[in-house]
Amino acid sequence: LAQALYDFTAVSGNNELSIQEGETLTVINWNVGGGWVEAQNSKGQTGLVPEDYIQVRKNIVIIHILSKIHINFFSKAPNPEVYLLSKHLPKQTDRLPIYMGEVGPVWLYPQSQLDCVVADPKKGSKMYGLKSYIEYQITPNSTNRPVNHRYKHFDWLYERLTEKFGCALPIPSLPDKQVTGRFEDEFIKMRMERLQAWMSRMCRHPVVSNSDVFQLFLTYKDEKDWKEGKRKAEKDETAGVMIFSYMDPEVPDLEEQRYETYSRFTRSMDDGVKDLHSVSHLHWKRCTGPLQKEYRHIGKALQNLSSVFNTSGYQGEATLTEALMTTGKIYEEIAEIVAGQPKKDLHYLMETNNEYKGLLGCFPDIIGVQKAAIEKVKDADRLVAMNKIAPQDKHNMAKNLSTMSYAFQAEMNHFHSNRIYDYNRVMQFYLQEQVKFYETIAEKLKQALSQYTNL
Amino acid sequence: LAQALYDFTAVSGNNELSIQEGETLTVINWNVGGGWVEAQNSKGQTGLVPEDYIQVRKNIVIIHILSKIHINFFSKAPNPEVYLLSKHLPKQTDRLPIYMGEVGPVWLYPQSQLDCVVADPKKGSKMYGLKSYIEYQITPNSTNRPVNHRYKHFDWLYERLTEKFGCALPIPSLPDKQVTGRFEDEFIKMRMERLQAWMSRMCRHPVVSNSDVFQLFLTYKDEKDWKEGKRKAEKDETAGVMIFSYMDPEVPDLEEQRYETYSRFTRSMDDGVKDLHSVSHLHWKRCTGPLQKEYRHIGKALQNLSSVFNTSGYQGEATLTEALMTTGKIYEEIAEIVAGQPKKDLHYLMETNNEYKGLLGCFPDIIGVQKAAIEKVKDADRLVAMNKIAPQDKHNMAKNLSTMSYAFQAEMNHFHSNRIYDYNRVMQFYLQEQVKFYETIAEKLKQALSQYTNL
Numbered sequence: 001l002a003q004a005l006y007d008f009t010a011v012s013g014n015n016e017l018s019i020q021e022g023e024t025l026t027v028i029n030w031n032v033g034g035g036w037v038e039a040q041n042s043k044g045q046t047g048l049v050p051e052d053y054i055q056v057r058k059n060i061v062i063i064h065i066l067s068k069i070h071i072n073f074f075s076k077a078p079n080p081e082v083y084l085l086s087k088h089l090p091k092q093t094d095r096l097p098i099y100m101g102e103v104g105p106v107w108l109y110p111q112s113q114l115d116c117v118v119a120d121p122k123k124g125s126k127m128y129g130l131k132s133y134i135e136y137q138i139t140p141n142s143t144n145r146p147v148n149h150r151y152k153h154f155d156w157l158y159e160r161l162t163e164k165f166g167c168a169l170p171i172p173s174l175p176d177k178q179v180t181g182r183f184e185d186e187f188i189k190m191r192m193e194r195l196q197a198w199m200s201r202m203c204r205h206p207v208v209s210n211s212d213v214f215q216l217f218l219t220y221k222d223e224k225d226w227k228e229g230k231r232k233a234e235k236d237e238t239a240g241v242m243i244f245s246y247m248d249p250e251v252p253d254l255e256e257q258r259y260e261t262y263s264r265f266t267r268s269m270d271d272g273v274k275d276l277h278s279v280s281h282l283h284w285k286r287c288t289g290p291l292q293k294e295y296r297h298i299g300k301a302l303q304n305l306s307s308v309f310n311t312s313g314y315q316g317e318a319t320l321t322e323a324l325m326t327t328g329k330i331y332e333e334i335a336e337i338v339a340g341q342p343k344k345d346l347h348y349l350m351e352t353n354n355e356y357k358g359l360l361g362c363f364p365d366i367i368g369v370q371k372a373a374i375e376k377v378k379d380a381d382r383l384v385a386m387n388k389i390a391p392q393d394k395h396n397m398a399k400n401l402s403t404m405s406y407a408f409q410a411e412m413n414h415f416h417s418n419r420i421y422d423y424n425r426v427m428q429f430y431l432q433e434q435v436k437f438y439e440t441i442a443e444k445l446k447q448a449l450s451q452y453t454n455l
Numbered sequence: 456l457a458q459a460l461y462d463f464t465a466v467s468g469n470n471e472l473s474i475q476e477g478e479t480l481t482v483i484n485w486n487v488g489g490g491w492v493e494a495q496n497s498k499g500q501t502g503l504v505p506e507d508y509i510q511v512r513k514n515i516v517i518i519h520i521l522s523k524i525h526i527n528f529f530s531k532a533p534n535p536e537v538y539l540l541s542k543h544l545p546k547q548t549d550r551l552p553i554y555m556g557e558v559g560p561v562w563l564y565p566q567s568q569l570d571c572v573v574a575d576p577k578k579g580s581k582m583y584g585l586k587s588y589i590e591y592q593i594t595p596n597s598t599n600r601p602v603n604h605r606y607k608h609f610d611w612l613y614e615r616l617t618e619k620f621g622c623a624l625p626i627p628s629l630p631d632k633q634v635t636g637r638f639e640d641e642f643i644k645m646r647m648e649r650l651q652a653w654m655s656r657m658c659r660h661p662v663v664s665n666s667d668v669f670q671l672f673l674t675y676k677d678e679k680d681w682k683e684g685k686r687k688a689e690k691d692e693t694a695g696v697m698i699f700s701y702m703d704p705e706v707p708d709l710e711e712q713r714y715e716t717y718s719r720f721t722r723s724m725d726d727g728v729k730d731l732h733s734v735s736h737l738h739w740k741r742c743t744g745p746l747q748k749e750y751r752h753i754g755k756a757l758q759n760l761s762s763v764f765n766t767s768g769y770q771g772e773a774t775l776t777e778a779l780m781t782t783g784k785i786y787e788e789i790a791e792i793v794a795g796q797p798k799k800d801l802h803y804l805m806e807t808n809n810e811y812k813g814l815l816g817c818f819p820d821i822i823g824v825q826k827a828a829i830e831k832v833k834d835a836d837r838l839v840a841m842n843k844i845a846p847q848d849k850h851n852m853a854k855n856l857s858t859m860s861y862a863f864q865a866e867m868n869h870f871h872s873n874r875i876y877d878y879n880r881v882m883q884f885y886l887q888e889q890v891k892f893y894e895t896i897a898e899k900l901k902q903a904l905s906q907y908t909n910l
Contacts, residue, residue, distance in 0.1 A: 265768075413769065431904040
């Protein structure tokens with residue numbers, strides 16, 4: 001049994017199932033892949049739904065920690081009114097300036113790029129060994145001094161960032177929380193890699209990386225410093241839409257923007273990324289499953305033929321039997337190369353896609369806030385007429401809407417520039433490794449070929 | 456419904472079904488591949504049986520024309536007695552000498568190797584177009600003068616060769632007779648290629664290629680010559696075991712031979728060849744099925760992502776979108792390269808395996824004749840004691856048995872030398888093409904890679 005976390009409207013002809021928030025579903029196939037599961041609703045209708053859209057009941061495992069946050073935070077559709085009516089002027093130290101760059105509105109980027117290294121996972125324990133956990137070492141390039149954090153601290157940071165910036169910036173979810181097998185080496189390695197990717201992405205964001213809470217996480221001096229900082233961050237009242245009040249576009253006010261293009265883009269990219277992810281998943285399974293088996297079988301069949309030929313008692317057999325044996329062994333090697341390749345290259349493409357799936361999942365809400373703000377400002381004339389707000393308030397709302405719009409565009413431009421960088425890099429890496437892969441196999445087969453007699 | 460043509464003993468753990476000659480079976484899956492079908496016996500047991508071992512009932516199609524011949528000819532286990540007791544001395548012109556070569560007994564090989572080209576299939580018709588057929592042009596290198604033959608003439612030749620030489624030499628079956636779709640281009644091309652392979656193999660055999668009937672087939676002058684030659688060949692009384700009476704080993708008599716090694720070798724090679732054939736079949740299906748589909752899907756997914764990126768409205772997008780589009784198109788090309796490859800290389804490996812399956816299928820009977828002859832000679836003492844044969848007859852029998860054994864060894868040596876040549880050549884060709892295949896893909900991917908910006 002699972003519960004729908006959000007509305008999802010099926011695209012006809014895609015074997016999808018429309019679901020409504022709160023609806024109870026039965027998952028009938030978890031292994032569809034590509035981020036989809038097959039579910040049945042109470043009317044007995046079945047179809048595919050995005051796995052991020054549902055939450056398992058009667059199960060401690062929460063499929064995506066993001067889901068939880070979404071329920072707590074976004075399910076009360078954030079109302080921009082409180083910000084639109086505010087006249088808050090940011091303090092010089094807290095303000096988040098927006099400039100006009102070559103590509104349009106942009107955030108203020110720091111002179112030197114923050115980054116950090118997540119490494120050295122260590123098992124620790126509490127309560128006389130009754131509770132154990134993994135502690136990671138995080139070393140920012142700003143201080144070059146390592147700090148230690150457990151997964152739950154990352155989770156705490158994620159919650160703070162989502163509360164504070166979630167209305168304006170996509171804060172991608174952390175790697176899945178996993179309860180069983182938490183200490184298996186493979187899992188720890190994978191989680192560390194994903195925490196590294198998540199931290200690097202946060203470091204690359206000029207607004208996030210410069211925030212007090214993020215800096216605290218990376219550079220706290222001692223336990224006392226950490227605890228005090230934590231308490232302060234938890235009391236931070238700049239949550240939800242109020243983040244826009246710190247934003248300070250140093251440019252003239254903006255006309256009302258249309259968000260359909262952005263919605264369409266992020267939705268299409270989400271679909272595109274999911275499709276690439278799903279075929280990558282299939283390809284991975286094929287390489288480590290049937291293809292590996294098949295190349296092993298070819299290898300065995302050739303070696304077997306070589307052994308049989310060896311029993312012929314015929315003279316002048318040796319060259320062929322040795323060549324066949326070599327070829328067979330090389331096909332066995334190829335089986336392992338084929339099965340090991342996805343980990344070497346496809347993995348990074350899939351991780352990038354996965355990160356973008358996480359980022360893109362945040363946009364519907366971010367765009368929702370913008371659209372709601374436009375509606376509020378449209379409604380302002382009526383409110384002025386009803387004497388509910390002053391004409392000056394209406395002017396202020398329009399100005400604040402312009403700020404929101406600048407912030408959105410600065411964020412979109414940040415997103416685009418990162419996207420281009422990330423996909424260029426990961427595709428280049430993937431293709432480099434694929435070229436090496438095919439060249440390695442060609443080289444191995446040439447080696448086999450050289451064993452045969454030229455007739 | 457099908458009928459078992461021969462006994463077949465299942466190897467345990469291989470999901471095989473033991474069958475007995477004459478038993479009625481129901482074929483439940485024709486598409487197992489690798490020369491196997493899944494069948495059910497009258498007891499309801501199911502399992503794999505070699506498709507060559509069964510014949511479909513209630514159906515005009517005879518799966519392998521060889522089967523028919525086997526029933527007519529070999530099912531009355533050939534009795535070598537009539538030859539063993541004979542004192543026939545071959546005429547100088549007809550004799551088939553056996554020499555002692557480096558590898559043991561060998562046939563007399565001609566100075567220049569006969570070969571022929573099967574080409575130019577033409578549709579002809581008879582009875583005012585009511586019956587149509589395909590005529591092939593066969594040009595031997597001995598005369599360089601083409602002759603025309605229909606499939607039924609090849610079939611006639613096959614029957615003559617099997618009758619005349621089948622007890623001593625493996626005469627592989629012709630390509631399958633097929634009734635439906637006989638005139639489709641693909642089928643005609645495939646049949647011609649197989650007739651070419653069959654003819655080349657027969658040309659390479661010193662005994663077969665030198666025979667009157669084979670020479671008639673290749674070099675008849677006109678219709679009259681052909682008809683007269685046909686009539687003469689059909690009256691040829693040298694059938695079955697009597698072929699040994701023409702064989703003339705120019706070496707001392709041989710001690711009694713053991714045939715277990717030969718049986719084991721031909722059986723093991725048959726298994727080995729079938730295994731390689733079956734994995735090749737699987738691999739072919741994978742390349743033209745799921746792999747092609749998957750590479751196409753990868754290509755489409757990348758092109759789709761490129762199109763989505765193009766709608767971002769962000770500057771500096773062009774290089775990445777073009778690179779992604781190129782990569783996507785290249786993956787689509789790779790899909791077609793992958794799907795087209797088996798036809799270019801695996802095909803020849805499979806055709807060679809198929810030919811050897813045909814040859815190896817003849818050995819049980821050939822070895823059976825030898826074993827029966829050994830038993831007869833062992834029994835000769837008793838026959839002498841009972842005055843059924845004279846002591847001189849016994850001596851003669853032993854001499855004839857030695858001739859049979861020489862003939863068998865000459866044939867085994869011919870088989871081995873051809874096998875080494877064929878497998879060396881086909882593996883070399885396969886690996887050359889595979890190297891090219893992997894290099895081509897690496898080259899294509901390099902081309903895609905060059906489109907990305909170096910960061």
